[in-house]
Amino acid sequence: MTTRNQALMQLQALHDSLQRYEECAVSASALGLQARAAQDLLGSLPPRYGEVLLQLLDRLEASTLAAEESCTFSQQELRDNLYGWVEKAREYLDT
Numbered sequence: 001m002t003t004r005n006q007a008l009m010q011l012q013a014l015h016d017s018l019q020r021y022e023e024c025a026v027s028a029s030a031l032g033l034q035a036r037a038a039q040d041l042l043g044s045l046p047p048r049y050g051e052v053l054l055q056l057l058d059r060l061e062a063s064t065l066a067a068e069e070s071c072t073f074s075q076q077e078l079r080d081n082l083y084g085w086v087e088k089a090r091e092y093l094d095t
Helices: 003-022 028-037 039-044 047-065 075-094
Strands: none
Touching (some): 003 039, 039 047, 047 075
């Protein structure tokens, strides 16, 4: 299997985990661990993609540690941004 195919599979798995996170079936830390382990995906994208993903995951994980009222960002906004990241990554890999 090619690295591109592996990257696409890891991207789909990340998307699926993000949906499970929304359903409270996986934790933010589990989502973060999976994303950080997706080396074929991260290696197939420009470095900036990885930087942005890690920043979003760090913020999401931090937001689960504090009450939503005390956060300067909302979990919904972060999830929306993560979905947007997935779509941008898919577009990049499809070119």
